[in-house]
Amino acid sequence: MKEQFYKYQYPHPAVTVDCIIFGFDGQNLKVMLIQRKSEPFAKMWALPGAFVDENESLESCAERVLQKEGNISGVYLEQLFTFGSPSRDPRERVISVAYMGLVKTADFELIAGNDELQIEWKDILEVGNLAFDHNLILTTAIDRIRGKIRYQPIGFELMNAKFTIPQLQQLYEAILGKSLDRRNFRKKLLSMQILKQLPEKQQNVAHKAASYYEFDRERYDVLMKEGIYLELV
């Protein structure tokens, strides 16, 4: 490697942003995976990603990946971790900044890009061997979302604007990988007063219809400003 075109006479690695996009379909927690077309790791499944452009922030790069794969914007994104082992890419040194995103699968229309054979939502319990160190990135992301969902209302990013309490509970159970007590879940959630009950109820269900709620972001922001710490589970 030579760097005579750069101001700083130091190595210049390639830098990518890889995205762990979690999706919820109402039942299970999924993650967006693509099947690679080209080497290295051709035909293997991997996390979607992109090389960082010259005048693009890391976050914009993550947004660009989402746009490319599903024509989606305005979703929840947070930086997860930066993976920089010198040998994580067999071709040359590539440092990867991982971003985690949360979406409703129904909002996405997955479209395989030019470099991809396929794109799919995979259940997080059924992910096999991934390219590069992407299994490590994924487990790091799962740990993060499990920790974070307990005290930040990121779960609502994965729900439709209106949802029932049992639906929300199903999401929490899918993420945490264990079941929760119905009565206590509802009680705690309602006691925070961050849900607004809507007049509507579920339609055409063969049992008692659950009523719809929506997340009260204003109320949540007020509570946060007051420094109130909400443990959601």
Place this chain on the structure above:
Amino acid sequence: MKEQFYKYQYPHPAVTVDCIIFGFDGQNLKVMLIQRKSEPFAKMWALPGAFVDENESLESCAERVLQKEGNISGVYLEQLFTFGSPSRDPRERVISVAYMGLVKTADFELIAGNDELQIEWKDILEVGNLAFDHNLILTTAIDRIRGKIRYQPIGFELMNAKFTIPQLQQLYEAILGKSLDRRNFRKKLLSMQILKQLPEKQQNVAHKAASYYEFDRERYDVLMKEGIYLELV
């Protein structure tokens, strides 16, 4: 910029690791700062850092910085966040991976490197304008340590191997920026059984001598393995 020497035909930014090294001197929380010798931002204070070497992991790079500045190794280090705004360095694009370290100031002998006019422990309440986006990096680190100290025993990294409970409380108060109830602090800490009382006591103090304790890492690891969640404050 040209990249004809690289396998991947994409931009290759420079990548640095910047270190936020917090130190505790028994009274106040300090951060290690260097005064830059060269442009850009010559003479300004900044966080110590280094460009990532070709065959060096990000963590090794952070360790190298610590070695260089204070001849220290084996301390607590964790990755904080990656800062990648395209304009954060006026010369060319530089992506910075920030690492946070925790040390006892007494263990360090600060030695200004070749690129540095001075190196100093600055009280976190007295830090002025820093070079680049280093004020942002520092406030991010302070937020992180405040959040983390509540449920992970990282505070012990800042203490000597043996310490008194009031000393530990002083550290917590310095980090959290508020005072805590002596009785409750002690009660909670002891109830976790992660401290071992030593037979020794303080010497030559003009009041009742406090007894020394040490952190029981084995016991802590057992508790963690059992999935017990300890809120330390």
Place this chain on the structure above:
DNA sequence: TCAAAAGTGTTAAGTGTACACCCATGA
């Protein structure tokens, strides 16, 4: 009328918080 999921309240145990006095030590 059946199956399936929604909705509801109480109790016991544990935890957090507030608070005031005595103790040991060197000056």
Place this chain on the structure above:
DNA sequence: TCATGGGTGTACACTTAACACTTTTGA
């Protein structure tokens, strides 16, 4: 003997966790 900080216990409020029956709806 005084000043200084170390060390201790209790009571109350609140939160968590466990648990079973009734209601609504479409098939």
